[in-house]
Amino acid sequence: MKTRMTARIVIGASAALLGLMIAPVFTASAASAAPAGHRGTYNCTGGDVPPGTYQSMIITGVCYMPAGNVVIKRDLTIAPGALLDAVTPGDPAGKPVVPATVVVRGGVFVGRGAVLLFGCSPNISCSSPPGISFDRIGGRLTAIGAQAVVVHSAAIGGSATLLGGGGGAAAATCNAQAPGKPIIADLKPWSEDPNLDQTPVYSDFEDSSIGGSLTIAGLTSCWLGSLRDQVRGNASFIGNTMGDPDAMEVHNLVGGNLTCRDNTPAVQFGDSGAAPSIVGGRASGQCGFQVIVPNPAPAPGQPAGIQMHIAVSARSLKTYYGTHTMRNVTSLPPVKTEAGDMILADLNDFAITGTGLTGSGTFDPSKPPGSTGEAVLATVYPDGSASFTAFDTCNCRFGGKTGMIMIRAYGRTSRDGVTTGTFLVVSGGSGHGGLSTLAGWGTFSSDGRPAGTLRLVEHLRIT
Numbered sequence: 001m002k003t004r005m006t007a008r009i010v011i012g013a014s015a016a017l018l019g020l021m022i023a024p025v026f027t028a029s030a031a032s033a034a035p036a037g038h039r040g041t042y043n044c045t046g047g048d049v050p051p052g053t054y055q056s057m058i059i060t061g062v063c064y065m066p067a068g069n070v071v072i073k074r075d076l077t078i079a080p081g082a083l084l085d086a087v088t089p090g091d092p093a094g095k096p097v098v099p100a101t102v103v104v105r106g107g108v109f110v111g112r113g114a115v116l117l118f119g120c121s122p123n124i125s126c127s128s129p130p131g132i133s134f135d136r137i138g139g140r141l142t143a144i145g146a147q148a149v150v151v152h153s154a155a156i157g158g159s160a161t162l163l164g165g166g167g168g169a170a171a172a173t174c175n176a177q178a179p180g181k182p183i184i185a186d187l188k189p190w191s192e193d194p195n196l197d198q199t200p201v202y203s204d205f206e207d208s209s210i211g212g213s214l215t216i217a218g219l220t221s222c223w224l225g226s227l228r229d230q231v232r233g234n235a236s237f238i239g240n241t242m243g244d245p246d247a248m249e250v251h252n253l254v255g256g257n258l259t260c261r262d263n264t265p266a267v268q269f270g271d272s273g274a275a276p277s278i279v280g281g282r283a284s285g286q287c288g289f290q291v292i293v294p295n296p297a298p299a300p301g302q303p304a305g306i307q308m309h310i311a312v313s314a315r316s317l318k319t320y321y322g323t324h325t326m327r328n329v330t331s332l333p334p335v336k337t338e339a340g341d342m343i344l345a346d347l348n349d350f351a352i353t354g355t356g357l358t359g360s361g362t363f364d365p366s367k368p369p370g371s372t373g374e375a376v377l378a379t380v381y382p383d384g385s386a387s388f389t390a391f392d393t394c395n396c397r398f399g400g401k402t403g404m405i406m407i408r409a410y411g412r413t414s415r416d417g418v419t420t421g422t423f424l425v426v427s428g429g430s431g432h433g434g435l436s437t438l439a440g441w442g443t444f445s446s447d448g449r450p451a452g453t454l455r456l457v458e459h460l461r462i463t
Contacts, residue, residue: 044084051100051339059084059114062192065100066090069339072104075139078146080111083189085196086135087117087125087152091337097131101339101379107139107158110146112165115190119154121389122370122377123206125195129332130369131343132377134387140212147190148221150204153389159212159233160205166221167201169243174200174222200244205229207389207410213256216240225249227272228408228426231256234281237263246270246297250287250310253424253441254279258311261285267310269295275428276439276463277311287311295429295436305430309463312439317459322354324444324454326374329363340382348374350392356458357440359396378413386413390423399462401434409444419446419454437463 042054046061051068058077065086078084089096099120110116120126120133132153140158143149145165167173167187190201202223205214213233216224219240224247226237234256241264242248250260250267251274258279260267267286273296283289287310294304332345347369351360363373370391378388390409396402404427411421425440432438440460449455 048090049100056106062189064088064090065102066096067093067338068100070100070102072102072106075106076104076108078108078110078114078116080145081113081189082111083115083117083193085115085117085193086133087120087150088195089120089126089131091339092335093338095129095335097129097335097343098126098133098337101133101337101341102135103138104136105138108137108141110141110143110149112145113189114143114146115148115193116143116146117148117150119152119208121153121207124150124152129335130345130375130377131335132379132387132389134379146203148201148203150202151206151208152204153207155209155211157211160210160214162203162216162219164218166203166219169220169222169241171243174243202244202247207408209410214252223247225270225272227251227274228424229253230410230422230424234259236260237267237287239263246299249274250277251275251426252277253422255281257281258283258287259285260287266293268293268297269305269308269310269429271296271299273427273429273431275425276309276437278314278317278439278441278459279311280314283311283313289313306436308428308437309439312461312463314459317440317461320354320356320458320460322352322356322358322456322458323449324350324352324456326350326452328452329373330365332369342380344376344378344380345369346374346376346378348376350374350394352394352396352456354456354458356456356460357394357396357398359394359402361392361394384415387411388413388421396435398435398438398460401462403433403435403438405432405435405438411444413446417446420444423456425460435462439463 041056044059044063049065053071056074057072059082060079062083067090119135122130135154138157141160143162147167200222205226207228209230211232214231214235217238223244229252232255235254236259239262248263248267249270249272291310292307295308296305298304326348328348330347335343347363349362361373374392376390378386380386392407406427408426409423413419442458444454
């Protein structure tokens with residue numbers, strides 16, 4: 001997996017699938033929006049977008065959303081050649097953890113040659129201290145000929161579509177912005193954002209929920225990934241050409257069909273160490289159920305990993321029931337944002353019991369946060385509700401086999417204290433022992449359970 005934007009930290013039957021997955025799991029509190037109101041269409045020609053509530057918005061320059069809450073009642077448009085950076089942290093001002101929390105109640109359109117960076121997480125720029133902005137789009141996200149679209153830890157109510165664009169896949173474009181090499185001046189508007197200096201152009205969806213379908217077709221760029229996304233409809237990756245041989249990493253939970261064809265390179269595990277995609281409908285082309293590829297993919301000077309199915313059918317998974325219990329060991333200092341939200345980071349020990357997965361994780365203070373035990377990043381809103389993502393590293397057992405696996409959970413806690421959400425097994429390939437080919441997902445709920453305990457419904461299979 002390509003290291004992008006900033007250095008990462010380590011946190012590391014079909015009807016049933018459609019009925020249980022993403023509701024969506026990410027929320028943002030409209031009640032915590034800044035009091036400023038704006039009538040008509042707000043045009044950002046450059047600089048920072050002030051916190052507040054807007055009827056609609058158009059970005060015509062290089063613009064940022066660094067702090068507070070930005071609520072757009074209707075649509076957000078990134079005009080041709082413009083750039084919106086909603087991932088660079090600026091909140092709170094004294095010790096920035098996250099950018100603004102952005103809620104677009106309508107749709108988002110990204111024009112030709114434009115760039116959209118939407119949603120912040122430790123996997124992109126909110127890493128030290130860690131945070132997640134939990135952004136939301138109520139309608140569709142559509143990009144036609146855009147240079148780049150990067151979405152992390154966001155909820156999209158409708159479909160997400162990227163058609164064409166990408167800025168090109170030439171080696172000079174993709175490699176010349178590496179550290180220590182000169183910046184290509186004609187990569188506008190990407191190179192006009194100082195936060196993107198020395199970063200090749202790419203498009204990416206990670207840790208996001210999509211209520212409709214995901215389509216990426218005809219994109220020509222340096223790198224493309226779609227990792228740990230929950231797609232209620234179909235997912236299609238067609239005719240995309242990337243300059244980086246590590247590109248085309250696609251590993252998601254898909255309620256409908258998964259189609260991958262005519263992509264260069266072919267869809268692969270790359271170096272992501274991911275688990276197979278889980279598909280509620282049919283899988284075809286480079287993502288077909290019978291396609292087996294090395295995980296990780298071979299790299300110069302490194303052997304290829306074990307052979308794995310790139311995708312598995314949700315119908316092939318069996319259902320199990322269990323319990324997840326956690327014990328808090330320590331917490332990072334809480335941070336209050338300008339909008340009044342509280343960002344929390346808890347480091348826990350945990351145990352999983354039941355008929356499916358069993359095992360535990362123990363937090364080791366001598367190692368980076370999130371690499372052992374459980375790390376939970378949460379945003380608590382002024383009304384008492386919360387959104388969170390949890391990163392579990394489990395010494396687990398399943399089907400008579402043992403291994404170290406990673407689980408990622410996406411959830412919310414209501415104002416009355418009930419926690420619900422979805423989790424994915426996100427690790428695979430060499431280095432995970434007998435569970436190297438484990439595929440799985442499930443749901444969890446605290447309803448009727450003691451504090452710190454979740455009921456699990458697990459769908460699992462060793463492929």
